[in-house]
Amino acid sequence: MILPFTLRINTCSILSAPSNxxxxxxxxxxxxxxxxxxxxxxxxxxxxxxxxxxxxxxxxxxxxxxxxxxxxxxxxxxSKLNFSSHVKYLKKKCLKALNLLRVVGHTDWGADRATLLKLYRTLVRSKLDYGSVIYGSAKKHVLRALDPIHHQGLCIALGAFRTSPIKSLYAEAGEPSLEHRRMKLAFNYVLKLKSLPRNPCHEVVFEAPLSDFSAVTKDWDAEGANKLHEVLPNLGEDLHRRGEGAGRKLETAMCRLRVGHTWLTQSYLLKNEDQPFCYACDSLYTVQHILIECPDFQDTRKKYFSITDLYRLFREVDLSRIVGYLKDLGVYGKI
Structure with a gap:
């Protein structure tokens, strides 16, 4: 196949060549x-x-x-059309764009999560989207090199703790994985192609059946042991909107509490230490234990709320009362 391109030449001549x-x-x-x-x-x-x-x-x-x-x-x-060179080139470009997010994404005084997510989608995700219909045919191990870019961008924008599960980041941000994102863009291209029957790709594409559009939901439903799954069993619910306009620190704290990964409960992973136990009752120290389970915190907890499950806690209790409870325990600054 010979494809000569210039700004003024728009021709394409195809020569028969079985494997070249x-x-x-x-x-x-x-x-x-x-x-x-x-x-x-x-x-x-x-x-x-x-x-x-x-x-x-x-x-x-x-x-x-x-x-x-x-x-x-x-x-x-x-020459092999494995797109490994393009993925390396793309990763290098995206890492530079992530630096801007790091500058404006401080967890105390940085921009709010809505602004940071817009910046991520504009500066980083747009680069990952461009040409994905083409390079998306690369092998999975090649494409996986781009996943850390996506995860870092979401982690910075949300203010999530570094050990937060990847699936929780997707659910909290309302973002699909890059694999599902590429699938969606491919579907968009297919729908556009449907209206162009004269396109050379039309016949090839529509010989194959379309995949299941509910892949993202099925993937999340399988995460039964995920801490965020108890709080957000159904994707698409905007729990984060309850904290909009309250400042970056509160947004960050609520995100980490919903995901179940905070400095207080998960920093042992970064320090290579044993998992901590509650100093009051000697149970495993988790976000759920601190918020609703620990019997020694019961009297303090009753002053702010009486709900005993995380699903209702993050929907019905005013966020200021959750913050007040954590401050009363002296742990809010360690979230």
Whole structure:
């Protein structure tokens, strides 16, 4: 397959080649003739063969260099089409964009979570989305290199503790995993393609059945042991809206309490220590134990609320009363 591209040339000629194809890109900005761009023209030979011969192509009598990869419209195409080079390039770009989130995302005085999530979606997720319909065909172990970017971005925006379970971050932020996000964008492309029957991809795409659209919900339903699942059994509920406008510190504290991972209860993982026990009753020290279970905190708890399950606690009790209870125990600053 030979695909010559310029800003003024929009042609595509396909040659029969059972297991080989070639991408030729002309990188000059606005050439008057094809011969003017031969010094900026490269060729990538796509193949899966172990023993092969590079194509000998010429442009205006000059040989076209054959490269192992080439960037076209922001996507790096490598000769094996495994997109590992593009994923490395994309990860490097996104890590730079995350630095801005770190600057404005301090858990005490930073921007609110709504603003930080918008920044993440604009500066980082948009880069991950671009071209995902193409590079999403890469192997899973290649694509998994991008997952830490997604997790770091959500963790910074939410102010969640570093040990927070990944599935809890997704549920708390209302964001799908990158795998499900790529699936959604692919579905969007399929729906658009449905209205374009003359598109060369139309027949190929619609020969295969569509996958189940409820994959995200099923994935979350399987997280029965997840601490946040007890608080948020159904995805899509905006519990965080109860704390909007109350300041970054309160938003961060409520997020960590809902997820069940705080500095007080989970820092032992970072310090490589044993899990702590409650100093009052010698039970495992968890968020649930502190909020609703510990019998030694019962008298203090009754001054602020009498609810005994986390699901109702984060829906019916005013957040200021939860904060007051934790301050009375002297643990709010350690959330």
């Amino acid at each position: 194809c070639v991408l030729i890109t002309f990188k000059s900005g606005s050439p008057r003739t094809v011969s003017d761009s031969r010094s900026k023209t490269t060729c990538v030979h796509f193949h899966r063969q172990r023993i092969y011969t590079e194509p000998a192509l010429h442009l205006d009598g000059q040989p076209i260099p054959v490269n192992g990869e080439a960037k076209f419209l922001g996507v790096v195409f490598d």
